[in-house]
Amino acid sequence: MAPGAAPVAVDAMGGDNAPAAVVQGAVDAARQGQAVVLVGPEDRVRAELKRQRASWSLPLQVKHAAEVVEMDDHPGRAMRSKKDNSIRVCFELVKSGAAAAMVSAGNSGAVMAGAIFVLGRSGAVERPAILSVLPAVKGSPVLLDVGANVECRPVHLVQFALMGDVYSRRVLGVSRPRVAVLANGEEPTKGTALTRAAAAALERSALRFQGYCEGRDLLAGDLDVVVTDGFTGNVALKTMEGTARAVGVLVQEALRSNVPSKIGGILAKNALLAMRKRVDWREVGGALLVGVNGVAVISHGASDARAVGNAIGRARDAARAHCTGEMGEAARQAADLLANAGETRTTQGRRRRAPLEA
Numbered sequence: 610m611a612p613g614a615a616p617v618a619v620d621a622m623g624g625d626n627a628p629a630a631v632v633q634g635a636v637d638a639a640r641q642g643q644a645v646v647l648v649g650p651e652d653r654v655r656a657e658l659k660r661q662r663a664s665w666s667l668p669l670q671v672k673h674a675a676e677v678v679e680m681d682d683h684p685g686r687a688m689r690s691k692k693d694n695s696i697r698v699c700f701e702l703v704k705s706g707a708a709a710a711m712v713s714a715g716n717s718g719a720v721m722a723g724a725i726f727v728l729g730r731s732g733a734v735e736r737p738a739i740l741s742v743l744p745a746v747k748g749s750p751v752l753l754d755v756g757a758n759v760e761c762r763p764v765h766l767v768q769f770a771l772m773g774d775v776y777s778r779r780v781l782g783v784s785r786p787r788v789a790v791l792a793n794g795e796e797p798t799k800g801t802a803l804t805r806a807a808a809a810a811l812e813r814s815a816l817r818f819q820g821y822c823e824g825r826d827l828l829a830g831d832l833d834v835v836v837t838d839g840f841t842g843n844v845a846l847k848t849m850e851g852t853a854r855a856v857g858v859l860v861q862e863a864l865r866s867n868v869p870s871k872i873g874g875i876l877a878k879n880a881l882l883a884m885r886k887r888v889d890w891r892e893v894g895g896a897l898l899v900g901v902n903g904v905a906v907i908s909h910g911a912s913d914a915r916a917v918g919n920a921i922g923r924a925r926d927a928a929r930a931h932c933t934g935e936m937g938e939a940a941r942q943a944a945d946l947l948a949n950a951g952e953t954r955t956t957q958g959r960r961r962r963a964p965l966e967a
Contacts, residue, residue: 614644616670617924618699618708621649621657622677623715624912631714632657634917635669643921644668646708648695650675674698677715680910684718688726696720700727703903710904710924712895714912720905721757721898728903732937733944736761737900738769739839739907740776741846742923747830749781752791755842755896766790766807766836767814767943772899772936773834774816779932786833789822791841797821803838810946824848895920897927899936904928 619635621628628649635645636658647654651673663669674695678687688697696715700723702708713720721737730737738754753769754761770788777786790808792800800808800821811818822832824845837845895908895916906924908916 615707615709615928616644616646616668617921617928618646618648618672618702618711619917619921620695620699620711620713620715621647621654622674622695623713624908624917625714625910626913627714628653628657629660630913631917632663633661633914634912635921636661636663636667637914637918638921639663639667639669642668643925644670645921646670646672646702648672648674648698648702649677672698672702678719680716682716682719684716684722687716687719688722694719696723697727700724700903700905703905704728709928710906712906712908712917712920712924714895714908714910714917714920717756717907717910720907724898724901724903724905728901728905730937731900731902731933731940733941734768734772734900734937735940736765736768737898738765738772739842739896740773740899741842741896742781743827743849745828745830748783748833750827750830750832750835751777751781752827752835752837752842752846753899754837754839755846756839757898758839760840761803761838763803763806763810763947764943766803766838767810767946768900768940769836770807770811770816770818770834771814771939771942773836775932775936775939776897776899776927777833779930779935780927781833783833785817787819787831788816788834788836789819789826789832791827791835791837791845792821792823795821795823806947806950807836810943810950813946813950814942895923897923899933900940902933902937904933 621631635647639645651671654671674693676691676694678694678696696713696719699711703711704727736758739757740751740753741755743750743752751773753773774786777783790804792804895906898905898907904924904927906920908920
């Protein structure tokens with residue numbers, strides 16, 4: 610952000626490794642010039658800053674929040690009963706303009722609830738979604754929803770596509786994003802009533818709609834925005850994380866199997882480290898909550914300092930784009946697209962009549 614710009618509010622108490630890893634990540638970001646306000650019990654946060662010998666000259670502030678939302682707390686009840694919790698205070702800073710964005714590795718349901726309670730939905734958005742940038746072979750494709758909405762209706766998937774298109778253009782710089790619906794096959798007869806209705810509506814939109822895609826297409830880099838319900842998206846995301854971890858272990862075991870392999874591993878060390886970094890979820894930092902009147906990034910519960918620092922950077926970039934209002938306006942198209950998407954032509958050149966449901 611430019612000098613004097615509002616800082617990123619960081620929930621110092623969110624995640625498995627809080628407050629130590631969160632404070633360290635915030636300090637690292639501040640050392641690179643990013644203004645940060647750490648939110649949590651002031652004595653604990655300042656004690657951690659002292660332990661890490663953070664300089665008083667860094668662009669770091671501390672905002673007191675007396676309460677913490679635990680991982681097993683009910684999101685809605687916690688937001689109502691713990692009025693002074695660190696997640697809610699972060700959102701209040703964003704709403705007031707004292708912070709440009711917020712980051713939390715805490716209870717993701719509570720982050721979702723806090724965003725809706727404090728910031729409210731943007732424009733015509735019915736359900737905010739969690740958007741994640743994928744570590745693809747090329748480009749920076751985004752997948753949404755990855756966990757906010759387990760059960761969806763067609764209007765939600767269409768709104769996800771419209772919001773994802775805005776994010777891809779405004780934040781990631783893709784001039785005309787390629788959009789697809791995740792299904793169990795590329796043929797228009799595959800999928801469910803949900804995906805068929807959403808696809809029929811998106812074919813009538815001005816988006817660069819590519820039809821259905823399969824799970825194997827997510828990391829190829831030939832698409833820019835992929836939409837699905839939160840249950841499927843979360844399973845897909847966690848499967849990719851697990852696969853990357855397993856591949857890393859298998860590669861290490863193979864390189865230790867014999868002397869020639871060990872020598873090859875030494876020679877290929879830099880290339881292997883670069884590959885590992887590319888698929889490391891910590892490099893992504895976190896997932897953006899789209900569809901609310903403000904910028905919020907939800908980090909992995911196991912985030913370390915590097916993940917927190919990258920999440921702060923992602924929040925900063927999204928705040929700079931000033932596109933939350935544009936997403937809310939784009940979502941208004943969904944109802945009309947569904948209402949008018951009777952008989953339509955698919956990207957494979959076939960025709961079908963999709964069962965519509967708004």
